[in-house]
Amino acid sequence: MDQRRPPRHKSAIRDVRSPTSRQVAVQALTEIQTGSRANVVLAAFLGDQGRGLSERDRAFVTELVQGTTRMRRAVDHLLQPFITRKLDTDVLAALRMGAYQLHHLRTPAHAAVNDTVSVAPRRARGLVNAVLRKVADVDPEWPDEATQFSYPDWIWNLFLERWGQEGRASLISMNTPERPLPRFDGYIQGQASRWVSEAVDDASPNGGTIVDLCAAPGGKATACGAAWSKIWANEIDPTRARALSEVVENYRPEIQVVVSDGTNTPFGDGFADAVLVDAPCSGLGALGRRSDARWHISKEAITRLTGTQDALLEEALRILRPSGVLTYSVCTTTQQETCGVTQAFHERHQELRSLELQGSHWRPHCNGGLVLPHDYETDGMAIFQWVREK
Ligand SMILES: C[S@@+](CC[C@H](N)C(=O)[O-])C[C@H]1O[C@@H](n2cnc3c(N)ncnc32)[C@H](O)[C@@H]1O
Structure with missing residues (x-):
């Protein structure tokens, strides 16, 4: 999906002392969309003090950021019919996160829309509100499974060609990643x-x-x-x-x-x-x-x-x-x-x-x-x- 770098004025997140989970997530997603690695961005945002967020909130930020990033292709398919112009990266990040909550986390529409609008860049809140309300009403029609399960075509085809239905099952299972338990010494290893x-x-x-x-x-x-x-x-x-x-x-x-x-x-x-x-x-x-x-x-x-x-x-x-x-x-x-x-x-x-x-x-x-x-x-x-x- 087309995107532009956001304009140089301060984003909403820098105006508040204690950001909410969704504010942190939008900012992290904006950085990831401009090419930074998701795990690096999350570690920087949630390391040490975790920006004052509780453990539960940090887990929610991680879910929003990793899930929205993973399901980007599916989410863009849902947004596409309602977007008619090139969007700034931070606006697109908010829209993607909203659509992910609506269709993948199954967050109730009023909460997903209102809470996302409240953390979207101020200049685009009307647009985010209008688009997410429409997305909330969509009963998705997927053109193919690569879009639905959010993989580039070449990866989808590679797994299907090599492993058939087992390849399909592998790809679907990678959309719900393992949560490894700590080892006896506390280190977390898959x-x-x-x-x-x-x-x-x-x-x-x-x-x-x-x-x-x-x-x-x-x-x-x-x-x-x-x-x-x-x-x-x-x-x-x-x-x-x-x-x-x-x-x-x-x-x-x-x-x-x-x-x-x-x-x-x-x-x-x-x-x-x-x-x-x-x-x-x-x-x-x-x-x-x-x-x-x-x-x-x-x-x-x-x-x-x-x-x-x-x-x-x-x-x-x-x-x-x-x-x-x-x-x-x-x-x-x-x-x-x-x-x-x-x-x-x-x-x-x-x-x-x-x-x-x-x-x-x-x-x-x-x-x-x-x-x-x-x-x-x-x-x-x-x-x-x-x-x-x-
Ligand atoms: C799959 S990761 C290793 C994971 C690690 N064995 C573990 O279990 O935590 C591969 C590592 O190889 C490193 N690497 C890449 N090219 C290398 C090279 N030519 N010589 C040594 N290390 C290399 C990468 O930087 C990366 O850290």
Whole structure:
């Protein structure tokens, strides 16, 4: 939907001392629509003091922001017939949030309309009121399921072509993301990510030295079992490495953080007893958790990512000792990033032997395992493990 940057005068939110949840949500949505990442914006808005909001209100802001961002295509379809001109970004943010409440949260019309109008930019309150009243009366007719469930066509088609009805179920399930329970130590880690950590531990019962090549924010590294005598957590991005260091300090201070390109690390040949490559990927299995990701990722990016995944696996093998275990995981389900990358890697390296995965949650997938998002209402995740025989 067309949008313009808002004019330079102050928005309503800066005029009040204690903003309401909806005011905070509109401001966050405005920033996200101009290109900022949803999780980053929410962390900035709700971190520390949380702008004076209660825990309940912060949860409501999160629901409004993540839900409106996720359902953007569906919501725009509802708004489209009643919008005749290009809108400022903050006005569009208010309208989208109002429509999301009406049709997805099923908020009673008077509350959704009145409360949204009261936090819309003052100059556009008449318009927001008029449009939302009309949207409230709409019985939606969806042109197709990609619009209804709010995915770009190419993602919808990719899942349907590869997985059929299971792909459809996966996509629908990612519109209601997992709410993971805290781990025993309080860290919040998704279930599928925990299963990867468990598989890493299970494949190396004697522990030793492990290198996590792509470690930030640190969920899997800090979940490694007690058998490991030394854990190295490597990350290329200095900002993410700082976040990783904080997590390490709070949850596993003995872990050594290293900042380097995982395709060219300072570790020597045969340094590690085990290496984990939890590779950067398209994240198409984690679209629930990252509400804006579906609007950013492109088909072309997947091909670029496989180049990095190849290079990371090559470096992992260099630093792995004979008889050591290599684990590759990605929170995506694309053929290219799972079977494509791993089969080509195995063909290049006859010294590798595939390991059978423990754990009934993994569906067999090429020589590895896979969880689709709707299997257990978790992230979609793929995993492959090998022993280096010589
Ligand atoms: C899927 S995330 C890792 C999640 C982490 N293992 C966890 O469980 O919390 C991938 C990470 O790889 C990092 N990364 C991307 N390219 C890299 C490279 N060439 N070398 C090392 N890390 C890289 C990204 O910055 C990102 O932090």
